[in-house]
Amino acid sequence: MSDQTLPGSPVTVGGYLARVPGVAFILLAMVVAFQIGNPRFLSITNLSNVGLQASLLLMLALPMTLVILTSGLDLSVGALIGLAAVIIATLLVAGWSIFSALAAAVALGLVVGLLNGFMISYLALPAFVVTLGTMGLCEGLALALTNGEPIGGFTPALEAFYRAAVFGIPVPVLVAAAFYGLLYLVLYRTRFGIYIFAVGGNKDAVHLAGIRANLVHMAVYVVCSVSVALSAVLLLGRTNSAHPTVAVGMEFEAIAAVVLGGTSFEKGQGWLFGTVLGVLAITVLRNGLNVLSVEPSLQVVCVGVLLIAALLIDRNRKRPVARITE
Amino acid sequence: MKPKERSQCGSVDEASSFASVTNSDAGGAPLLRLANIRKSFPGVHALRNASLDIHAGEVHVILGQNGAGKSSLIKVLCGAYIADGGDIEFGGKKVSVRGPADASALGVAVIFQEFSLAPYLDIAQNIFLGREQGFMRLGLVDKAAMRRAARDILRQLGLDYDPATFAADLGVAQQQMVEIAKALSQNARILVMDEPTAAISEREADRLFEVIERLKRQGVAIVYISHRMKEVQALGDRITVMRDGAVVDSFQRGQVSAEEMVRAMIGRSLDSLSRREPRPAGAVVLAARHLRTAKLADISLEVRAGEVVGLAGLVGSGRTEVVRAIFGADPLTAGDLEFDGAPLAARPDRSARKGMALLPEDRKREGLALPLAVRDNATAASMWRLFRRGWFSPATAERVCADLIGRLKVATPGSAQLVRHLSGGNQQKIVLGKWLAAGSRLFMLDEPTRGVDVAAKAEIYRLIDELVRDGAAVLMISSELPELLHLCDRAYVMRDYRIVGHLDRDNLSERAILDLAVHHV
Numbered sequence: 001m002s003d004q005t006l007p008g009s010p011v012t013v014g015g016y017l018a019r020v021p022g023v024a025f026i027l028l029a030m031v032v033a034f035q036i037g038n039p040r041f042l043s044i045t046n047l048s049n050v051g052l053q054a055s056l057l058l059m060l061a062l063p064m065t066l067v068i069l070t071s072g073l074d075l076s077v078g079a080l081i082g083l084a085a086v087i088i089a090t091l092l093v094a095g096w097s098i099f100s101a102l103a104a105a106v107a108l109g110l111v112v113g114l115l116n117g118f119m120i121s122y123l124a125l126p127a128f129v130v131t132l133g134t135m136g137l138c139e140g141l142a143l144a145l146t147n148g149e150p151i152g153g154f155t156p157a158l159e160a161f162y163r164a165a166v167f168g169i170p171v172p173v174l175v176a177a178a179f180y181g182l183l184y185l186v187l188y189r190t191r192f193g194i195y196i197f198a199v200g201g202n203k204d205a206v207h208l209a210g211i212r213a214n215l216v217h218m219a220v221y222v223v224c225s226v227s228v229a230l231s232a233v234l235l236l237g238r239t240n241s242a243h244p245t246v247a248v249g250m251e252f253e254a255i256a257a258v259v260l261g262g263t264s265f266e267k268g269q270g271w272l273f274g275t276v277l278g279v280l281a282i283t284v285l286r287n288g289l290n291v292l293s294v295e296p297s298l299q300v301v302c303v304g305v306l307l308i309a310a311l312l313i314d315r316n317r318k319r320p321v322a323r324i325t326e
Numbered sequence: 327m328k329p330k331e332r333s334q335c336g337s338v339d340e341a342s343s344f345a346s347v348t349n350s351d352a353g354g355a356p357l358l359r360l361a362n363i364r365k366s367f368p369g370v371h372a373l374r375n376a377s378l379d380i381h382a383g384e385v386h387v388i389l390g391q392n393g394a395g396k397s398s399l400i401k402v403l404c405g406a407y408i409a410d411g412g413d414i415e416f417g418g419k420k421v422s423v424r425g426p427a428d429a430s431a432l433g434v435a436v437i438f439q440e441f442s443l444a445p446y447l448d449i450a451q452n453i454f455l456g457r458e459q460g461f462m463r464l465g466l467v468d469k470a471a472m473r474r475a476a477r478d479i480l481r482q483l484g485l486d487y488d489p490a491t492f493a494a495d496l497g498v499a500q501q502q503m504v505e506i507a508k509a510l511s512q513n514a515r516i517l518v519m520d521e522p523t524a525a526i527s528e529r530e531a532d533r534l535f536e537v538i539e540r541l542k543r544q545g546v547a548i549v550y551i552s553h554r555m556k557e558v559q560a561l562g563d564r565i566t567v568m569r570d571g572a573v574v575d576s577f578q579r580g581q582v583s584a585e586e587m588v589r590a591m592i593g594r595s596l597d598s599l600s601r602r603e604p605r606p607a608g609a610v611v612l613a614a615r616h617l618r619t620a621k622l623a624d625i626s627l628e629v630r631a632g633e634v635v636g637l638a639g640l641v642g643s644g645r646t647e648v649v650r651a652i653f654g655a656d657p658l659t660a661g662d663l664e665f666d667g668a669p670l671a672a673r674p675d676r677s678a679r680k681g682m683a684l685l686p687e688d689r690k691r692e693g694l695a696l697p698l699a700v701r702d703n704a705t706a707a708s709m710w711r712l713f714r715r716g717w718f719s720p721a722t723a724e725r726v727c728a729d730l731i732g733r734l735k736v737a738t739p740g741s742a743q744l745v746r747h748l749s750g751g752n753q754q755k756i757v758l759g760k761w762l763a764a765g766s767r768l769f770m771l772d773e774p775t776r777g778v779d780v781a782a783k784a785e786i787y788r789l790i791d792e793l794v795r796d797g798a799a800v801l802m803i804s805s806e807l808p809e810l811l812h813l814c815d816r817a818y819v820m821r822d823y824r825i826v827g828h829l830d831r832d833n834l835s836e837r838a839i840l841d842l843a844v845h846h847v
Contacts, residue, residue: 189466191458194451201444201493208426208442209456267494268446 021262021274022313026306027281034288041291048170052162054283055172056238058276059231060254062176062183063224065275068258069268070200070220072120072127076112077228078250079138082243084108084232086142089242092154105229112138113225117218135251142244152241162237172234179227180276186223187272196220200268256307257282281306355418357382357547358432358516363402363412372398373409374571378549379564380516385538385548387562391591391807391840395571396551400518403549404436405429433515437505437522445494450476452493453508479507482544483537499530506537510546517541518549523557524642535561553640553844555584567591588840602791604831605815607633610667611768611799612652612682617661619651623824625661627801629768634790634800636810636817638839644823645803646687649770652801653677653684665768678707683761685754687772687803693757694745701727701741703756708764730759734789751782758789769793771802775809787813807836819843 034041060077067074084105091101112134119130164171187193195216198206206213236242259265260281261274282303289299356379365373373395380386388396401407402414405426414423416432423429443452450473454461461472476489485503493501502522509517523531538548538561552558558565565582567575567590575590582590608631617625625648629635637645650656652663654672663670665680677684686692694703704727705712712723727741734755738748745753754774761769771790775783790813794800804810810817817834819827819842827842829835 185466189469191462191467194447194455194458194467197447197451198444198455201446202442205442205444206455211456268444269494270446 021260021277022310023260023262023274023277023281025313026310027277027284030281030284030288034284034291037288038291041288044168046287046291048165048168048173050280050283050287051173052170052238053287054279055170055176056231056234057250057253057257057279057283058176059179059234060228060250061257061275061279062180062272063227064251064254065258065261065263065270065272066183066187066196066220067127067224068255068263068265069196069270070217071265071268072217072220073131073255073265074116074221074224075128075131075251075255076116076134076138077224077254078247078252079135079142080109080112080225080228081232081235081250082245082247083138083142083145084229085235085242085247086145086151086244088232089151089154089236090145093151098155098157102230102233105232106226109226109229110222112229113222114218116225117221120221121214121217139245139248146242146244148244150241150243154236156240158233158237159240160237162234172237175234180272184272192216192219197268200266202268253282253303256303260307260310281310354381356380356415357417358403358434359413359415360399360403361413361415363399363414364410365398365402365407366410371571372407373402376412376568376571376573378403378566378573379576380547380549381564382515382545382547383542384563385542385550385561386564386566387550387552387558388566388568389552389558389587389591390568394568394591396568397520398571399568400436400520400549400551403429403516403518404434430512433513434518435509435512435514435516436518436520437502437509438520441501441505443493443501443504446492448473448490448492449480449487449496449504449507450489452504453479453489453511455508457511475511476507479511482540483507483510484540485537497530499526499533502526502534503537506541510541514546516547516549518551520551521553521642522550523552523554531557555587555844558587559584588837588844591844592836592840602812602815605632605634605794607631607815608797611665612801613664614652615662615664617648617651617663618659619647619656620659621823622647622651625651625825627818627825629799629801631767631797631799632794633815634794634802634813636814636834637801637803637820638807638810638817639820639843641805643820643843645820646772647823648820649684649772649801649803653682653770655684678764678766679710681765681767683707683758683764683766683769685757685761685769685771685774687776689750689753689757689777694753696746697744699742699744700731700736700738700748700756703745704730704741704759705763707760707766711763726763730756730763733762734759735785749778749782751778751785754778754782754786755789758786766798768799768801771800773803773805775804775806807839810839811836 031042040046060081064074064077087108088101088105091104092098096104116131116134119125120127162172166174187196195206195211195213198211199213199217203213203217206216235247239246257278258270258275260278261271261276263270263274285302285306286299289302294302358380360376360378363373363376364371376395376399378386378388378399388399390396398407402409402423405423405428408424414421421428421432423432444455447455450469453476454472458467458472461468461475463471473489480487480489480503483503483506485507487500487503493504496504506517522534526534535557538550541548550561563579565577565579565587566573567587569591610628611631612629614628615626622644627635637648639645647656651658652672654674654677658672663672665682670676670680690696695706701723705723708726712719712726714722724741730736731738731741736748736752736755736759738752745756748756758769774786774790778786790800790802802810802813811834814834816828816830817839818825819829819839821843829838
């Protein structure tokens with residue numbers, strides 16, 4: 001026994017650093033750089049601003065992590081949150097209560113999630129194409145429902161909710177933090193969570209272990225769509241109107257954040273907290289560029305560069321493994 | 327073959343204590359008995375008359391050549407195949423095994439060569455995958471309890487792994503151990519291992535043998551498949567030799583020598599196919615010197631014009647890797663190649679242009695584009711010849727294809743027929759034809775007759791004869807020894823990714839090949 005390298009041998013400091021995804025270093029470097037460039041960067045006001053901006057992206061990127069862990073992808077989240085916002089706003093304007101409108105959003109999320117999940121899991125269709133389809137579906141529906149015009153004039157309660165703060169912490173940040181806690185428990189402390197990693201790693205093995213692998217696989221898309229549809233509340237609070245295409249393209253940032261955080265499209269490899277780091281990196285980058293008055297279109301370019309840079313850093317920094325070789 | 331289905335039985339308490347079958351006297355009644363099992367598929371008798379007694383606390387080795395029926399027997403045992411005839415008895419009572427769940431319930435678990443672990447679950451989660459209900463607390467999985475239970479099971483195997491380690495961070499041998507732990511946590515009483523030492527080092531194998539000894543003492547029955555004589559003799563309490571789908575002999579430990587076992591594996595002389603006349607060999611076409619790749623160690627060989635050279639060895643001995651390395655499909659880490667007397671840097675495009683042909687083992691995946699037409703496939707390796715003044719010439723392609731169809735007697739309604747609609751034999755002719763069209767002079771054939779019927783086989787033999795008569799050189803891999811003896815002028819024999827011997831025409835025999843190919847003491 002003693003002549004073998006044991007798995008799980010103590011991790012050295014260097015070994016531990018090697019496990020930190022490249023995005024953590026980039027994030028740190030950006031914070032330092034932006035602070036030097038503009039001393040107000042680390043002010044309470046700006047930090048609370050960063051938190052507000054990050055919270056909505058987190059609501060999309062966190063469930064996206066679950067989807068990507070199953071070796072999947074959900075391109076429909078940006079269009080879906082837009083459609084959900086339109087539906088909630090329309091119903092509120094029509095006199096529905098907030099809770100009935102939210103129930104309608106949940107129903108929408110269920111339908112889209114079941115549609116995505118069923119086709120990807122049971123029919124084994126490629127996630128890219130299926131969710132590209134539902135993305136078009138949601139975007140088209142949102143445009144048709146609004147004739148392309150923003151909907152406003154609904155209850156100011158949503159904006160008040162978005163602007164509120166508890167002990168100085170913005171409510172959306174608390175919502176995102178609570179959502180993170182919930183998904184953390186689900187992913188790491190429930191059977192469903194264990195099966196998500198297993199489905200991504202070896203779906204056949206999950207099936208042969210007597211688990212309904214297809215059901216687990218489908219449920220991941222349902223969780224994603226429902227939580228995204230509910231997050232429309234934050235979007236409405238932020239813009240105080242429902243614009244049908246305001247969130248189109250958010251799927252790009254959500255997926256980028258997950259990948260930045262070190263979650264892989266293969267083998268069920270990844271971690272939830274990495275996504276938080278990824279979201280923060282993207283948000284800090286955008287915020288810092290805003291403070292430096294960089295044009296929005298150039299900001300998108302920078303996010304792309306950030307994504308590629310992080311991938312390059314991590315390319316040759318696979319998690320250390322204690323493989324036994326001859 | 328997929329891992330067998332695992333049932334959801336087995337609570338934690340059971341899981342942490344092995345099924346203790348105390349009655350492990352070798353002479354007693356067998357735990358499980360397979361009697362006169364028959365299984366056939368259209369055209370093939372996979373199992374003719376196979377019987378096997380499995381005793382608790384014993385290692386029962388099954389020995390046999392490729393295609394002797396070992397895998398089929400195991401598939402019947404674990405419920406992946408349903409036998410056409412014969413009986414299965416468990417503890418003296420007749421039972422019916424109609425599927426993987428039945429076999430699981432009897433305590434049969436199989437460790438296949440391909441593992442079923444999820445890479446980014448930890449060891450504990452993998453061991454108890456699908457059986458987490460024993461570890462639930464307040465609706466959440468109690469990780470600590472699961473890891474403790476996993477640690478207990480690993481300890482009983484004498485292993486000190488940290489159960490929190492990801493499967494992805496384990497080596498092959500360690501993954502195998504986790505698979506064994508997983509099987510035992512499900513109260514496996516009969517553990518089947520399919521060539522467990524094929525992919526692990528010698529030191530790791532010793533570790534495995536220690537674990538097997540432990541399992542024996544705990545009353546677990548082990549069914550162990552291996553080609554390696556050394557292991558067979560060291561481990562086997564009982565050794566059963568299979569040949570042509572039937573059990574031909576069964577020995578107790580120490581009753582037989584390696585010599586006798588090899589003889590039993592070969593059995594009757596299979597030289598029903600005639601040997602060919604000696605052929606005059608021409609100039610050296612291919613010379614490989616000290617080739618190394620990630621897997622191969624020091625491969626040197628020569629093939630001359632006008633001869634068929636065999637590359638013999640058991641499945642997994644590295645034969646395919648050799649032809650892939652020569653063709654340039656896998657990168658060389660060391661060594662030189664000479665083709666027609668000139669140095670060659672192995673790279674598939676150059677190899678093909680210079681006149682090398684590779685008929686891959688997996689015809690449908692690597693040899694053909696199944697959804698495309700006969701014409702497209704037949705001209706795939708000689709595209710560069712089909713351009714006139716820079717433009718693709720359909721007429722030339724059509725002519726080249728028609729020539730090939732005639733010459734190879736391909737049974738197809740026309741050049742536009744999709745290749746996936748052709749029979750295996752005709753598909754193989756297209757693969758050969760695509761290289762003929764390219765003007766290849768060295769043909770490397772990897773199992774050229776696998777999955778083709780007898781008539782097509784004869785046709786392919788005839789084509790190989792024609793090739794060498796026209797001065798081509800052939801390097802051929804086959805797992806069917808009679809076929810190698812029939813076609814080859816001489817042969818190299820491989821074992822463990824090395825060439826372990828060369829047999830010239832006078833020394834080439836089934837016996838000589840097997841002697842070199844299997845592991846002796």
